[in-house]
Amino acid sequence: MLQSLGAEPNFNNLIQGFRQRGGYGDPGPADLAELLCRLSDAWAWLEAHALIGPSAKNPPGEWQRVTSAGAEVLNDPAAVAKVWAAGRLAGDLHPALASARSNFALGDYETASFAAMKAVEVEVRRVAGLPNELLGVALMRKAFSPKDGLLRDPEAEGGEQQATADLFAGAIGAYKNPASHRTVQFDDPMEAAEVIQLADLLLRIVERAENRLRA
Structure with a gap:
């Protein structure tokens, strides 16, 4: 998930975006609710470990950005060990x-x-x-x-x-x-x-x- 966000200067809540994909009234995938729950868990983990945080470009609201710690993890896969160790x-x-x-x-x-x-x-x-x-x-x-x-x-x-x-x-x-x-x-x-x-x-x-x- 963090890799999918890394190229964006700021972004809105990804979970809501997944929920609203597709045309109005189109039936969603049968496992959409389970997928959203998993994505929500991952989103909460990234926030809790300060890998994503509030965007300074579009406050207030749900706009966020990849933090400096998040960028370090993106640039160095071994850096995730620092997150677990900390x-x-x-x-x-x-x-x-x-x-x-x-x-x-x-x-x-x-x-x-x-x-x-x-x-x-x-x-x-x-x-x-x-x-x-x-x-x-x-x-x-x-x-x-x-x-x-x-x-x-x-x-x-x-x-x-x-x-x-x-x-x-x-x-x-x-x-x-x-x-x-x-x-x-x-x-x-x-x-x-x-x-x-x-x-x-x-x-x-x-x-x-x-x-x-x-x-």
Whole structure:
């Protein structure tokens, strides 16, 4: 549908146009109602993702245009992945992820992923009260150690405590440490969004640990 609209400088509601095609009184196709419902769903999706929007040439009314984001998708089929990925980050995220979110919006996925995991590292160190010299995986192992880690959940059984330590250490080792040491080719917006979501989960676990320490 977006491709069919791309050449038009502005256009009226496509759904109504389909309904009014043909001569007066001519019987429409038997499946016209179903077709219009499908087109209406697609139209609503394009509007919801800001790929089409109100036209500045013929306001007010139903006149619309392809937005700059819509034009990007038209010119680069891979850009639709950015639309899906951005939808994953549409809700609330932990405040510490503001930098990661900004870099993601700019299309700098490597920096966004690094910033997300750096935020986890910073919060773990702050809440656990550990020194700046303790970094990365070693920091996670110390903070969540089943033996004496300050951020471990004392009510969880030993295997769960170890799994949590492994989760944090693995996330930092896989997504923060490599970008600290070398250039990482990170051009998949969906993967970057999922790294940020993972960081959001880890930060909320740290937040719960901080609440336990305050209690």
